[in-house]
Amino acid sequence: MEFEKDNTFLTGRLKSVKFAFLGAVKLITTEHSVMVQFSIGILMAIAGIIFKISATEWLFQTLAIGLVMSVEGLNTAVEKIADFIHPQYHEKIGFIKDIAAGAVFFAAITAIAIGLIIYVPKFI
Incomplete structure (x- = not known):
């Protein structure tokens, strides 16, 4: 099956x-x-619904969730491409996959910090 690009805008x-x-x-x-x-x-x-977080808190929480999901998706894509290109273990492929996983780590730490900033005061 040949791919045909749809050039119409809508x-x-x-x-x-x-x-x-x-x-x-x-x-x-x-x-x-x-x-x-x-x-x-x-x-x-x-939790946001239960604790009735403010609109600003919803913005930050939504951005944090979106950031983690997006970076996780990109990490998965990198891993799938790397595995497709070189199915056996290779040191350089492992290094690339580790870097992509590190990006997820940064996004997750950011989301955790945002979550703590929003929810810890609700418990204090």
């Missing part, structure tokens, strides 16, 4: 949104690390 954008949505669903339903991050995001949204 239908091209709609197809892009469809593919992006399907990619997000695939990411959430097939990758365990993303399932965990997505579940934590849902729990944090529920």
